[in-house]
Structures are given as structure tokens and as C-alpha cells.
Amino acid sequence: MAVMATPAREVSVFGDAIAYFKEAADLLELDAGMRRILTSPARQIIFAIPFQRDSGEFEVYTGYRVQFSFARGPAKGGIRYHPGVTLDEVTALAFWMTWKCAVVDLPFGGGKGGVTCDPSTLSMNEIERITRRYAAELVEVVGPDKDVPAPDVNTTPQIMAWFMDTYSMHVRQNQPGVVTGKPLEIGGSRGRVEATGRGVTICALDEMSEIGLQPEKATVAIQGFGNVGKYAAKLFEERGCRVVGISDVTGAYYNQEGIYVSGAMAHVAQFGTLEGFKGGDKITNAELLASPCDVLVPAALEKVFTAETAAKVQAKLIVEGANGPTTPEADRIFREKGIVVIPDIMANAGGVTVSYFEWVQDRMGYFWKESEVNQRLEEFLLANLHEIRAIGNARGATLRTSAYTLAIDRVVKALKMRGIYA
Numbered sequence: 001m002a003v004m005a006t007p008a009r010e011v012s013v014f015g016d017a018i019a020y021f022k023e024a025a026d027l028l029e030l031d032a033g034m035r036r037i038l039t040s041p042a043r044q045i046i047f048a049i050p051f052q053r054d055s056g057e058f059e060v061y062t063g064y065r066v067q068f069s070f071a072r073g074p075a076k077g078g079i080r081y082h083p084g085v086t087l088d089e090v091t092a093l094a095f096w097m098t099w100k101c102a103v104v105d106l107p108f109g110g111g112k113g114g115v116t117c118d119p120s121t122l123s124m125n126e127i128e129r130i131t132r133r134y135a136a137e138l139v140e141v142v143g144p145d146k147d148v149p150a151p152d153v154n155t156t157p158q159i160m161a162w163f164m165d166t167y168s169m170h171v172r173q174n175q176p177g178v179v180t181g182k183p184l185e186i187g188g189s190r191g192r193v194e195a196t197g198r199g200v201t202i203c204a205l206d207e208m209s210e211i212g213l214q215p216e217k218a219t220v221a222i223q224g225f226g227n228v229g230k231y232a233a234k235l236f237e238e239r240g241c242r243v244v245g246i247s248d249v250t251g252a253y254y255n256q257e258g259i260y261v262s263g264a265m266a267h268v269a270q271f272g273t274l275e276g277f278k279g280g281d282k283i284t285n286a287e288l289l290a291s292p293c294d295v296l297v298p299a300a301l302e303k304v305f306t307a308e309t310a311a312k313v314q315a316k317l318i319v320e321g322a323n324g325p326t327t328p329e330a331d332r333i334f335r336e337k338g339i340v341v342i343p344d345i346m347a348n349a350g351g352v353t354v355s356y357f358e359w360v361q362d363r364m365g366y367f368w369k370e371s372e373v374n375q376r377l378e379e380f381l382l383a384n385l386h387e388i389r390a391i392g393n394a395r396g397a398t399l400r401t402s403a404y405t406l407a408i409d410r411v412v413k414a415l416k417m418r419g420i421y422a
């Protein structure tokens with residue numbers, strides 16, 4: 001188990017994340033020492049994951065877990081399986097989790113993990129072996145009161161079940177609270193699968209009413225049709241909005257009359273991707289981002305909005321379902337164009353909020369009705385979104401800077417109360 005530190009480079013994802021932090025830190029007039037503490041990951045772990053392919057051949061992948069902060073509680077954040085996973089990316093994502101948990105006032109720090117791999121080239125058995133080895137490597141440092149992983153890009157409730165089982169076998173007792181996003185049968189929460197998409201629509205609809213956009217007259221385009229994008233699409237449709245564009249790795253699909261979201265979901269359930277979907281005209285992902293719509297939801301990966309793509313955006317409101325989709329240059333362009341952005345740490349916090357509810361339910365051994373989960377989710381999100389808006393109005397700041405300001409202030413208060421143990 002190697003432990004190392006990453007320097008923040010200008011071009012890195014973590015570098016971009018630091019730029020947003022700095023703006024809010026300036027507003028809070030944080031001193032240099034506090035900034036140093038808040039931008040240093042508490043622990044970064046890199047390890048080899050040797051495993052056997054179904055063919056019998058041995059392969060070695062690299063696994064990561066970054067525990068960025070424990071100031072407000074155990075580290076919390078997903079595990080990503082993707083070819084683009086690097087220490088820099090996982091560190092940035094763990095940094096964002098710290099602010100995301102704080103912005104919705106959850107008693108968690110921030111963490112994130114990943115394995116550099118392409119799951120589309122792996123069988124279920126291979127994914128199970130990788131997951132169990134990944135979990136076994138982390139046995140000493142994860143746990144319900146240490147660090148609680150969850151799903152992220154390409155990881156599923158089944159993968160969480162294998163993680164939970166491996167950990168429980170090692171510690172010789174059932175420990176459902178070591179991970180969230182589990183299947184219902186083994187301690188998952190009702191409403192967790194849809195929670196991130198639901199949170200996106202809750203935040204979007206609240207902001208739409210703020211800027212005078214009526215749902216029945218609004219058009220929405222969504223980039224990404226995974227766990228976040230597809231449920232967001234479905235819920236926007238349920239609330240009367242017209243979903244005009246959707247996309248996945250195979251391309252984008254646009255229909256001015258409205259895409260029938262359940263049809264798109266059924267297509268993906270049958271064929272695995274949107275390839276061949278006939279409910280809209282096929283366009284490129286870049287065209288989707290520039291397409292006519294009122295609300296645009298990036299729900300895929302980082303750095304989707306650059307100076308180039310941001311300049312072409314026609315939407316009035318951007319709701320960041322993905323983590324880190326907007327580079328600081330793009331953010332400046334949105335500001336100049338008067339496009340309102342609900343930042344990732346607020347817009348996609350619905351997932352981790354219901355993860356928190358799952359962790360609470362696991363500890364109680366008593367499970368809530370879905371309506372109860374959804375109602376509490378809405379309360380957590382809206383109370384904090386309204387607080388962010390009030391900060392923005394008082395300070396003349398964007399929602400992003402206001403969200404960071406609220407989150408950083410909460411973490412700083414916790415750190416100061418605990419003091420630095422040295």
C-alpha cells in the first residue's frame with residue numbers, strides 16, 4: 001500500500017477544483033495556513049489489483065482511494081471504474097465530496113476511489129474479482145465510522161454488494177454501513193438509485209421558478225444517460241418539462257417535439273446503449289451542448305464545458321449533474337453571458353444525501369418508506385439551496401462561489417472546534 005502526495009498542477013482536474021475553492025476562500029478571507037490544510041488530502045492510497053481474466057491470464061490494474069477530509073465525519077464518496085481514472089482525478093473528486101457533503105450539511109468528510117479500467121471489456125465475474133480485491137486492500141481504512149464508499153461512474157448496487165460482503169467477511173461481522181448504494185435486500189435505501197437525478201430536478205425546478213421559467217414551457221437537454229441523466233430526464237418529463245435532447249457514449253439525440261424518455265430507457269435496457277434510438281435526430285455530443293434549450297444538464301464526466309463549448313451554449317440555466325463539468329474559463333463565460341449555473345456540489349448532492357439516509361437506516365436497522373426518503377431529500381436540498389442563494393444575493397456572488405463559501409465555512413468551523421492535533 002503506497003501513500004503519496006499529489007502536487008496541484010494548473011492543467012489538472014484538481015487544479016481546476018482549487019481555482020473554485022480559492023474564489024470562495026478569498027471571500028471568506030481565509031488565511032494561508034487554513035487554505036493549506038483545506039487543500040491537502042488527508043490520505044491518498046494507491047495499490048495494485050492483480051486478478052485473473054476468464055481466459056486464465058493474469059492482469060494488474062491500479063486502484064485508488066483518496067480520503068480528503070475527516071473534519072466533519074467519516075470520509076464519504078463513490079468508487080469509479082473508468083479508463084480515465086488517475087490519482088489527480090480521484091483527488092479532485094474527493095475534494096469535491098468534502099464540499100458536497102458540507103454544503104448539504106451531512107456529518108461526513110470527503111473521499112473518492114477508483115480503478116483504472118474499462119468495464120465494457122470485462123465480464124461480470126472479472127468485475128466481481130476486481131471489486132473484491134479492491135475492497136480487501138482497503139479493509140483497514142474503510143468502515144462505517146472511517147470511510148463509506150458508494151457507486152459512481154460505472155459502479156452499481158451489485159458492485160456495492162460485493163464490496164460489503166468482502167469487507168464483512170474480513171471483519172467477521174455483517175457491516176452494511178461500510179458502503180451505500182447497496183441493493184435493497186441487503187440494507188440499501190429506497191430511492192437511492194434515482195436520488196442523484198431526483199436531486200438535479202429538485203434544484204433545477206426551484207431555480208426555474210426563481211428565474212421565471214415555467215416547467216410546462218421549458219425545454220431540457222441532458223448530456224449522459226447513466227444513473228444520473230436517465231432519472232433526471234424521467235423526472236423532468238414527469239414534472240411537465242419537454243426533454244428535447246439526450247446523449248450517451250454513442251452520440252446525442254435531439255427532438256424539438258420532445259423525447260419519450262421511457263422509450264429511451266427501454267431502449268437502453270434492451271440494447272445497452274442509445275445506439276439505434278429512433279426517438280430523435282442523431283447529432284453529436286458537441287451539438288447537443290450547443291442546442292436550443294432552456295435547461296442544460298451535463299450528467300457525464302469532467303471538463304465538458306471549456307472556453308470553446310461554453311461560448312456556444314444557448315441555455316438559460318445549467319444544472320451540473322456531473323462532477324466538475326465546467327472549467328473555470330467556461331464558468332467565466334457563463335457569468336458574462338448571464339447563464340445561471342447550479343454547481344455540482346449542490347446540484348448532484350441528492351445521491352450522497354440519500355447515501356447518508358441509507359447509512360442512518362443501516363445503523364438503526366429500520367428502513368423508511370420511499371415517500372419519506374424523497375420528502376427528506378427535498379428538505380435537505382432546498383434548505384441549503386436557499387441558503388446558498390441568500391449568500392449569493394448578500395455578497396453578489398454566483399451560486400457556485402456561494403455554495404463553496406457555505407461549505408468551506410462549515411468545514412472551517414468544525415476544524416477550528418476540533419483543533420489541530422500535533
Ligand code: GLU
Nearest residue numbers: 077078150152351352355
Ligand atoms: N458518487 C456520487 C457523488 O459523486 C455519490 C457519492 C455517495 O453517495 O457517497 O456524489
